[in-house]
Amino acid sequence: MPYKKPTKAIITDAGFASRYLPISKTIPKAMLPFGNRPIMQLVVEECVSAGITHIIIVATPEGKPIYEDYFNNAVNRVRKQLASQGKSDRYRAIQDVLDFPKITVIEQDPALPYGNGSPIVSAQDYISEDEAFIACYSDDVILGKQGAVAALVAEFEKNSEADAIIAVQEVPGAEIEKYGAVQFKDGGKELERLVEKPKAAEAPSQLASYGRYLLTPKIFEFLCPEYVGKDAELWTADAIDKVAQNGKVLTAVPDGIWYTTGDPKSYFLAHLQFVLDYEDYAGDVRKYIAEH
Numbered sequence: 001m002p003y004k005k006p007t008k009a010i011i012t013d014a015g016f017a018s019r020y021l022p023i024s025k026t027i028p029k030a031m032l033p034f035g036n037r038p039i040m041q042l043v044v045e046e047c048v049s050a051g052i053t054h055i056i057i058v059a060t061p062e063g064k065p066i067y068e069d070y071f072n073n074a075v076n077r078v079r080k081q082l083a084s085q086g087k088s089d090r091y092r093a094i095q096d097v098l099d100f101p102k103i104t105v106i107e108q109d110p111a112l113p114y115g116n117g118s119p120i121v122s123a124q125d126y127i128s129e130d131e132a133f134i135a136c137y138s139d140d141v142i143l144g145k146q147g148a149v150a151a152l153v154a155e156f157e158k159n160s161e162a163d164a165i166i167a168v169q170e171v172p173g174a175e176i177e178k179y180g181a182v183q184f185k186d187g188g189k190e191l192e193r194l195v196e197k198p199k200a201a202e203a204p205s206q207l208a209s210y211g212r213y214l215l216t217p218k219i220f221e222f223l224c225p226e227y228v229g230k231d232a233e234l235w236t237a238d239a240i241d242k243v244a245q246n247g248k249v250l251t252a253v254p255d256g257i258w259y260t261t262g263d264p265k266s267y268f269l270a271h272l273q274f275v276l277d278y279e280d281y282a283g284d285v286r287k288y289i290a291e292h
Contacts, residue, residue, distance in 0.1 A: 002160040003216050006153065008054045008126060009047040009134035012119035013040065013063060014108035019263045028063035030138035031070070032267060034274045036093065039261055040067070043138050044100060046147035052134060053101045056126050058108050058119035067105045074098055115233030117223045120215075129217050132156060135236070137211025141270055143277055144256030148212035151254035156214050163247035164219060164240055166191070167212035169258045174200040179208035180237040182251060191249035194241040196230070207251070209237065210258050218243055 017024035020032075030040040044055055057067050079091050104126070112118040120135050127133050134149055142148045148167040155165050168182055176198065183193040183204030195204055213236070223239035243249055259270035276282045 004128075004131040005051075005156065005160070006132040006134050006214060007052060008056065008131070009052045009136060009149070010056045010058060010120055010123045010126075011040065011043050011047070011136045011138055012058045012116070013067075013138040014058050014060050014119040014122070015116075016060075026062075028059060028066055029261070031063075031066060032261070034141070034271055035279055038070070039141060040070075040138055041097065042141050043136050044103070046142060046149050047134060047136065048101060049147060050134075050149040050153050052149065054126075055101065055103045056123045057103065057105045058122050059105055061107050064105050064107050067103075071097060071100065071103045071105070113225055113228050113234045115228070115235055117234040117236040117239055120236060121220065121223055121234070124220055127217060132160075132214055132216050135211075135213040135215050139260055139262045140211040141259050141261060141274070142212070142254060142256040143259060143270075143274060144254075146255035148210075148252070148254040148256060148258065151252040151256075152212060152214040155250060155252040159248075159250055161248065162214075162250050163216050163243050164249045165214040165252055166194075166209050166240060166249065167254055167258070168207040168209055168251045169253065170206050171208045172206070176200055176203045176206055176208055179210065180240075181205055182207040182209060189250055191240075191244040191251060193244065194237050194249075196235065196237045196241075209240075210260070212254075212258075213240070214252075215240075218247055221246075 013028050013030040017029040020029055031038040034042055047055055059067055075094065082088050082091050106123060108119050109122040112121055152165050152167060177200055181195045181198050181203040182191060183195060184190065185192040194209055219239050222242040227238060228234050240249060261267040261270050275285055
């Protein structure tokens with residue numbers, strides 16, 4: 001059946017982020033900065049620019065108050081101090097955060113198995129039976145003219161009967177072994193299988209699925225504890241694979257480029273690319289690199 005156009009997005013940051021310890025014991029991974037904004041804000045902005053009006057952030061118990069503070073605290077003492085110094089223009093960055101559409105922060109349900117699908121299930125009550133919705137992993141950022149969420153929504157407007165649409169990007173060689181690889185039905189656009197972490201020689205394609213999905217309530221038929229997979233974890237990719245076998249799943253290829261921030265090295269390289277592309281001090285960074 002055709003679903004309603006998505007107006008809600010679930011953004012997840014509910015893992016332990018053990019590769020970032022010790023900093024991640026206090027600071028949620030998606031609160032690490034890109035320039036003067038946290039990763040989470042970039043993901044929120046991507047959703048808002050695509051027409052999303054309600055964002056549900058799924059966090060750890062420690063992360064929930066941090067996100068609630070970031071998106072809701074007007075820090076009036078800072079505003080007053082800046083005004084007294086004639087620097088009110090600097091408060092604009094804070095006001096931009098306060099002006100975002102509705103943001104709800106919840107904790108991941110502790111009764112669910114570990115796995116990247118559990119935060120999405122934790123927000124299930126916010127999704128109506130007749131509406132599509134966006135799911136984003138905050139590990140992933142999209143740099144470029146078109147965010148992945150906008151590409152997913154555009155594809156949905158042409159195919160509102162799809163049970164899911166996933167963002168994909170081509171990756172080189174053995175890189176595909178880190179991700180879910182796309183296998184199409186009869187060479188078309190419709191997904192037949194999503195093969196999780198295949199050997200490079202056995203991968204059905206070099207198209208990797210990453211953390212930007214347009215989903216429908218059908219996903220919850222398979223994203224549940226009885227379908228845990230590898231390492232007894234609940235995997236979103238496994239659920240999408242089952243949806244593809246029982247319905248219609250399409251792919252979208254955004255113009256923007258996907259970068260992962262899942263480990264410190266990848267985060268540094270993605271942050272560096274962001275600075276080189278968007279910050280006014282990019283020239284100084286290039287000069288420093290060239291001289292050293």
